Amino acid sequence: MDHDLAGDDAPDRRQRLDPAEFIKANMRLVPAPALPEIRFYTAHPSSGLRRLVEPEGDAEDAPEPQPPYWAYAWAGGTVLARYVLDHPTTVGGRRVLDLGAGSGIVGIAAAKAGAREVIAAEIDRNGVAALGLNAKDNGVTISVICKDITTGPPPAVDLVLAGDVFYGPDVTQRMIPFLDRCLAAGVEVLIGDPRRADLPLSRLRLLAEYQVPDFGDAKGAASRPSGVFSFEAETPLATRSDRLLDPR
Known part of the structure; x- marks a missing residue:
């Protein structure tokens, strides 16, 4: 005990x-x-x-x-943060939302790369505490929304950064309508993910890949490629592709 x-x-x-x-x-x-x-x-x-x-x-x-x-670094957030640091014009001068922020690594990267404002959405109070400590140690300022924002309209931002948000079917079903509302409001959406099973690949355009470890990988296991994607508006072609893959 x-x-x-x-x-x-x-x-x-x-x-x-x-x-x-x-x-x-x-x-x-x-x-x-x-x-x-x-x-x-x-x-x-x-x-x-x-x-x-x-x-x-x-x-x-x-x-x-x-x-x-x-409390851990996940592959999707890691590659998204790496991409932002390597391509600072992605966030420079823009208002950025770190969705499902966790430790805040992605939002910290955005702030370091020159974002005008960074907002982090995180529902776990322990995560909010860790995020605040991490931001302070890295010398950046991040505002926090401590609630589930996926049921409402997007906040007033220019860009959503979402790492590791497609980790199960239930959360995916909530996430896609919210991200569609972001696109409808003129908000760009970038996704970081190691191609988990519920990733909506028909809606994504690959921007970059990085070899990084993921939480849960066995110690010493080889790193797998994880991608940074642009979330795209649904098209008739994407809809038809989804139906072809639907066994119903």
């Missing part, structure tokens, strides 16, 4: 955990993989991250914990 959770007062102790203080005390501030320009707080085997992400208290209505996506 984790000694930090032993004893009758463990729920009270969990309630007193401050995300930012926990992250600073227990996680490592290191260069992001393939992004030596950016440092971020990441988990390690002895970080005790479970103490931070478990539900607070024992109440039946306690919210389900969010997986700590923000």
Whole structure:
């Protein structure tokens, strides 16, 4: 048993955990993989991250914990950040939204590359805390929206950067209508992804590929190519292609 959770007062102790203080005390501030320009707080085997992400208290209505996506570097976000740093005109002078920001690596890259304003959308309060620490350590300013914005209209931005947002069918079904609303509002959308199963390839145009590690890969495994894509408006051809692939 984790000694930090032993004893009758463990729920009270969990309630007193401050995300930012926990992250600073227990996680490592290191260069992001393939992004030596950016440092971020990441988990390690002895970080005790479970103490931070478990539900607070024992109440039946306690919210389900969010997986700590923000504690690791994912391939889609990594390649998107790399692309922005390598092509600063992509974001220069523009208002940028880092969608599903996690640790904020993509938004930090945009700010470093000259974005006029960076907004990060992240629903996990622990992720918001990590994002704030990471932004401060990298010397950039990022505004945070701590709620799910995919059900409404896009914020007033020029560009959406979305890394690793197609990681399952449910989130994909929510994400595509939101990104379509972004396009309809004149907002450009760039996607970073290692070609996961739910990636809507018929809507994407490849801009660049990078060999980077992904979270969950076995230690020492060879890096796979991950892509940066432009999300394109649906066309009759794309619609027909989707139907041809639909077994129904």
